[in-house]
Amino acid sequence: MAASLSPRCRQITEFLASRGEPAWRVKQVIHGIYKSHAAKWHSISGLPTGLQYHLKQRFGKFCLNWKPVSMSEGDFAQKALLESHRDQSRIEAVSLKFQTHRSLCISSQVGCAFQCSFCATGKVGLKRQLDADDIADQVMYFMQRGQKIDSVSLMGMGEPLANPKVFDALKVLTDPELVGLSRRRINVSTVGVVPGILRLTEELPQVNLAFSLHSPFPEERSKIVPLNRMYPMSQVFDVLDRRIQKTGRRVWIGYLMLRGENDSQDHARALVQLIKARPVESRYLYHVNLLPYNIARSVGDSFARASAESIESFQQTLQQNGISSSFRNSFGSGIDAACGQLFAGYESKGVSSKSMAPAPLVRPTSSALSTGVSSKSMAPAPLVSLTSSALSTGVSIKSMAPAPLVSLTSSALST
Numbered sequence: 323m324a325a326s327l328s329p330r331c332r333q334i335t336e337f338l339a340s341r342g343e344p345a346w347r348v349k350q351v352i353h354g355i356y357k358s359h360a361a362k363w364h365s366i367s368g369l370p371t372g373l374q375y376h377l378k379q380r381f382g383k384f385c386l387n388w389k390p391v392s393m394s395e396g397d398f399a400q401k402a403l404l405e406s407h408r409d410q411s412r413i414e415a416v417s418l419k420f421q422t423h424r425s426l427c428i429s430s431q432v433g434c435a436f437q438c439s440f441c442a443t444g445k446v447g448l449k450r451q452l453d454a455d456d457i458a459d460q461v462m463y464f465m466q467r468g469q470k471i472d473s474v475s476l477m478g479m480g481e482p483l484a485n486p487k488v489f490d491a492l493k494v495l496t497d498p499e500l501v502g503l504s505r506r507r508i509n510v511s512t513v514g515v516v517p518g519i520l521r522l523t524e525e526l527p528q529v530n531l532a533f534s535l536h537s538p539f540p541e542e543r544s545k546i547v548p549l550n551r552m553y554p555m556s557q558v559f560d561v562l563d564r565r566i567q568k569t570g571r572r573v574w575i576g577y578l579m580l581r582g583e584n585d586s587q588d589h590a591r592a593l594v595q596l597i598k599a600r601p602v603e604s605r606y607l608y609h610v611n612l613l614p615y616n617i618a619r620s621v622g623d624s625f626a627r628a629s630a631e632s633i634e635s636f637q638q639t640l641q642q643n644g645i646s647s648s649f650r651n652s653f654g655s656g657i658d659a660a661c662g663q664l665f666a667g668y669e670s671k672g673v674s675s676k677s678m679a680p681a682p683l684v685r686p687t688s689s690a691l692s693t694g695v696s697s698k699s700m701a702p703a704p705l706v707s708l709t710s711s712a713l714s715t716g717v718s719i720k721s722m723a724p725a726p727l728v729s730l731t732s733s734a735l736s737t
């Protein structure tokens with residue numbers, strides 16, 4: 323049982339033991355939170371009133387880490403602005419109602435250090451890591467409101483694979499005794515944090531992975547996604563090939579369609595060549611997901627949504643060349659709930675996307691990536707070099723090895 327990975331479950335266990343409660347009482351309380359979706363301690367049925375009172379005294383009135391500040395609704399999307407009971411930090415989580423199912427988009431960090439040029443969260447800077455409960459509680463929040471959740475995507479605020487606690491959260495989310503979601507219904511999206519991809523493949527191979535590419539050209543990608551300078555896309559693709567060969571599971575390539583930036587036929591053809599250059603055993607399990615761009619507040623007007631015509635002809639080129647692809651229409655853009663728009667009301671650090679173009683690689687310090695960053699110390703998210711331990715997800719940079727650092731040349735793009 324993954325309860326030992328949840329700070330709350332650990333504290334409940336210790337607290338009940340210190341009061342001399344029997345072991346089955348722990349199960350009763352955990353069941354009340356995760357299966358009966360009790361919002362408050364006194365709503366957990368079967369507990370003596372005195373114990374409900376002591377739990378409230380010890381842990382506060384509410385069972386979950388977040389309290390809602392506001393809820394926006396629009397075009398099949400609900401966006402919750404949530405505030406931490408612990409330090410008042412804020413995140414956003416989105417519930418999307420499709421015809422056949424409901425899907426959540428949840429956050430993994432408060433802000434983000436990586437400063438992708440199109441992304442409102444990146445403009446905030448990294449405020450703090452979320453812990454396993456902070457992450458799983460976003461799902462619990464919607465469950466408490468009676469929503470049946472079919473799938474969950476870690477595509478909200480933050481880079482999931484730059485937060486080691488995401489792995490604990492995934493285990494809490496998929497433990498049948500806790501949140502109980504299927505691993506195959508969970509999607510993790512990354513801009514290419516190689517140690518995190520390796521660890522995910524090792525520990526949770528059934529969890530779906532999406533790699534946010536956004537450009538088939540390395541130099542151009544480095545401008546849009548500065549992390550490309552640390553983990554070049556060629557290295558990421560090598561790791562993805564090995565993941566596909568090991569798991570036999572599809573990898574999604576996220577491609578945000580930006581007008582005049584990456585939506586040309588040259589880009590489409592280069593993307594075709596990039597995927598065709600993958601080993602034969604893996605290339606057919608790449609699926610390109612074209613995404614509409616939603617103008618994000620604080621990003622400025624540097625980017626615009628690609629036209630319907632350019633998206634259509636881009637996709638046609640992919641299809642004519644046998645590349646599996648889809649175009650995902652965005653829900654929630656009207657309430658700033660779409661990809662890249664979540665920023666939880668934090669002010670931008672005032673970095674314009676243009677000025678970021680030649681941006682130095684923005685890398686969090688090890689302390690910024692640890693879980694114990696206080697809201698005070700988080701403030702200006704320092705731009706310092708990343709050590710291997712900073713991104714440590716259990717896989718050392720060295721152990722990523724076979725991945726050769728081959729930069730993608732034009733010949734690599736041709737087949």
Ligand code: SF4
Binds near residue numbers: 513
């Ligand atoms: S796109 Fe993801 S990795 Fe890039 S800045 Fe935004 S949250 Fe961070």
